Amino acid sequence: xxxxxxxxxxxxxxxxxxxxxxxxxxxxxxxxxxxxxxxxxxxxxxxxxxxxxxxxxxxxxxxxxxxxxxxxxxxxxxxxxxxxxxxxxxxxxxxxxxxxxxxxxxxxxxxxxxxxxxxxxxxxxxxxxxxxxxxxxxxxxxxxxxxxxxxxxxxxxxxxxxxxxxxxxxxxxxxxxxxxxxxxxxxxxxxxxxxxxxxxxxx
Amino acid sequence: xxxxxxxxxxxxxxxxxxxxxxxxxxxxxxxxxxxxxxxxxxxxxxxxxxxxxxxxxxxxxxxxxxxxxxxxxxxxxxxxxxxxxxxxxxxxxxxxxxxxxxxxxxxxxxxxxxxxxxxxxx
Amino acid sequence: xxxxxxxxxxxxxxxxxxxxxxxxxxxxxxxxxxxxxxxxxxxxxxxxxxxxxxxxxxxxxxxxxxxxxxxxxxxxxxxxxxxxxxxxxxxxxxxxxxxxxxxxxxxxxxxxxxxxxxxxxxxxxxxxxxxxxxxxxxxxxxxxxxxxxxxxxxxxxxxxxxxxxxxxxxxxxxxxxxxxxxxxxxxxxxxxxxxxxxxxxxxxxxxxxxxxxxxxxxxxxxxxxxxxxxxxxxxxxxxxxxxxxxxxxxxxxxxxxxxxxxxxxxxxxxxxxxxxxxxxxxxxxxxxxxxxxxxxxxxxxxxxxxxxxxxxxxxxxxxxxxx
Numbered sequence: 352x353x354x355x356x357x358x359x360x361x362x363x364x365x366x367x368x369x370x371x372x373x374x375x376x377x378x379x380x381x382x383x384x385x386x387x388x389x390x391x392x393x394x395x396x397x398x399x400x401x402x403x404x405x406x407x408x409x410x411x412x413x414x415x416x417x418x419x420x421x422x423x424x425x426x427x428x429x430x431x432x433x434x435x436x437x438x439x440x441x442x443x444x445x446x447x448x449x450x451x452x453x454x455x456x457x458x459x460x461x462x463x464x465x466x467x468x469x470x471x472x473x474x475x476x477x478x479x480x481x482x483x484x485x486x487x488x489x490x491x492x493x494x495x496x497x498x499x500x501x502x503x504x505x506x507x508x509x510x511x512x513x514x515x516x517x518x519x520x521x522x523x524x525x526x527x528x529x530x531x532x533x534x535x536x537x538x539x540x541x542x543x544x545x546x547x548x549x550x551x552x553x554x
Numbered sequence: 555x556x557x558x559x560x561x562x563x564x565x566x567x568x569x570x571x572x573x574x575x576x577x578x579x580x581x582x583x584x585x586x587x588x589x590x591x592x593x594x595x596x597x598x599x600x601x602x603x604x605x606x607x608x609x610x611x612x613x614x615x616x617x618x619x620x621x622x623x624x625x626x627x628x629x630x631x632x633x634x635x636x637x638x639x640x641x642x643x644x645x646x647x648x649x650x651x652x653x654x655x656x657x658x659x660x661x662x663x664x665x666x667x668x669x670x671x672x673x674x675x676x
Numbered sequence: 677x678x679x680x681x682x683x684x685x686x687x688x689x690x691x692x693x694x695x696x697x698x699x700x701x702x703x704x705x706x707x708x709x710x711x712x713x714x715x716x717x718x719x720x721x722x723x724x725x726x727x728x729x730x731x732x733x734x735x736x737x738x739x740x741x742x743x744x745x746x747x748x749x750x751x752x753x754x755x756x757x758x759x760x761x762x763x764x765x766x767x768x769x770x771x772x773x774x775x776x777x778x779x780x781x782x783x784x785x786x787x788x789x790x791x792x793x794x795x796x797x798x799x800x801x802x803x804x805x806x807x808x809x810x811x812x813x814x815x816x817x818x819x820x821x822x823x824x825x826x827x828x829x830x831x832x833x834x835x836x837x838x839x840x841x842x843x844x845x846x847x848x849x850x851x852x853x854x855x856x857x858x859x860x861x862x863x864x865x866x867x868x869x870x871x872x873x874x875x876x877x878x879x880x881x882x883x884x885x886x887x888x889x890x891x892x893x894x895x896x897x898x899x900x901x902x903x904x905x906x907x908x909x910x911x912x913x914x915x916x917x918x919x920x921x922x923x924x925x926x927x928x929x930x931x932x933x934x935x936x937x938x939x940x941x942x943x944x945x946x947x948x949x950x951x952x953x954x955x956x957x958x959x960x961x962x963x964x965x966x967x968x969x970x971x972x973x974x975x976x977x978x979x980x981x982x983x984x985x986x987x988x989x990x991x992x993x994x995x996x997x998x999x
């Protein structure tokens with residue numbers, strides 16, 4: 352069994368700053384695509400047990416109906432999954448911003464979800480990888496569910512690892528009812544490599 | 555006499571990174587602040603003729619800090635250093651009186667260029 | 677020097693060879709949507725030779741392609757310089773390829789997952805994009821099949837085999853839902869319990885199969901009398917239960933009496949013998965003082981009991997009392 356890894360407050364702070372820069376880039380692309388201003392939060396960086404995953408989804412209420420996609424990434428001995436969770440009430444505003452006209456059905460929602468996922472996940476991973484000097488390749492995205500409740504979403508997470516590092520970024524768009532959560536989860540095996548990369552950055 | 559400057563960022567890593575990106579041999583007296591309120595206090599006690607200011611921070615964020623500086627006409631030239639690189643963020647801080655905007659992650663070359671441009675260093 | 681060039685040529689040769697034979701489609705497009713590369717996978721599945729494909733506009737070559745969608749995808753890749761993905765759930769395919777497998781091919785066409793990759797020229801500008809096309813037909817068919825089976829199982833687990841109405845378990849779930857809805861919205865609804873009179877005698881006189889026929893007749897009549905929003909189920913034995921949504925007790929009588937009269941007039945014949953049936957019904961309108969849905973059922977049951985005691989073949993309403 353692998354020893355549980357501990358991150359010092361300095362390491363956590365460093366990773367938070369790295370996430371901050373990465374999410375800024377992702378937000379910039381989204382802002383350009385939708386022609387809006389994206390409000391940036393302070394990212395949440397937490398080392399947690401998989402069973403505590405719901406704690407990483409702090410900005411989502413259990414009763415909310417959400418849709419989510421998930422995409423694996425791997426490179427330089429760091430691997431994990433990016434999760435994008437959309438509040439279902441966001442879709443009508445996104446459709447409006449993307450000049451979509453017509454009835455918004457589940458297929459259209461999926462299309463919008465995938466468009467935003469491509470941008471946010473891709474740009475965020477690129478931001479992280481450039482700063483840490485690693486290269487990630489992304490797998491095919493997988494739909495975790497449409498119109499499901501947060502607890503159902505968490506249930507679908509396989510509890511294969513004990514520990515994970517979670518970076519949560521909650522994007523909201525100014526003057527719009529759009530709210531989504533981007534979560535980067537790293538595998539247990541990646542943590543020591545990640546720690547080395549951060550230590551190197553902090554030197 | 556050393557020039558009093560403030561580096562204001564909630565992340566200690568970001569403060570260190572900024573400190574390292576300052577031009578070599580620049581005679582400065584650096585005060586660190588972890589949010590806007592601390593920075594304002596430091597400016598009022600004359601420690602921040604120049605300030606490198608982050609935007610996303612707890613307690614008082616960068617926008618709020620700029621507003622107070624503008625409203626109270628505090629003696630500090632502010633250069634915003636942020637990961638929020640949306641064009642709108644740039645426009646907003648310029649309107650609030652910031653001198654310039656440097657995208658994170660910072661590097662010495664860019665910092666030197668901005669300081670030179672505004673005649674802070676020769 | 678010459679040897680080194682030969683080595684490089686060798687490397688180039690086997691890489692091209694691999695690109696040709698790999699079981700993934702590789703297409704390169706320029707900004708004008710002209711095809712710049714078309715590998716073996718694409719040749720084989722489209723039946724279009726690469727010499728005919730190269731430099732042709734992709735929308736001319738594939739007339740039924742979703743041009744608007746592809747342009748939208750490609751534009752974001754050119755503009756934002758990031759990778760983009762499309763999956764079969766969202767868009768079953770980009771290139772419509774017939775499924776060519778006589779034995780294992782259940783799908784009509786190939787399901788595809790696609791990855792869009794920006795390609796830089798020597799100056800670092802994005803001037804082309806590559807599209808990788810993955811055949812995911814097997815995964816898609818399995819997943820669709822699984823969804824269908826789950827849906828069927830769900831339907832089965834809710835249905836009473838004999839009457840094809842909702843079974844008690846599922847019906848009670850919907851009753852809980854309705855009870856909670858009332859707590860939220862205060863919109864009234866009524867619960868009706870229905871029982872076939874002297875059902876035991878039908879069974880004893882004509883046999884169990886005649887009893888089954890009687891149950892089916894009542895179930896069919898009930899289903900035909902219902903409005904779309906009402907929810908009926910077989911509660912157990914010869915007892916049925918109905919939720920009349922947005923209906924108070926007074927209006928429920930109209931429904932109950934109509935149903936009771938239709939059944940009274942109906943005749944069923946079993947093995948040449950005529951069977952006449954009547955039913956008794958109890959109504960209970962939902963009440964704000966009820967703390968559980970069980971109390972709602974108990975009230976409707978009490979009204980049904982009263983209808984039975986008063987001589988059967990009639991409808992009774994239960995009035996709220998403190999439980």
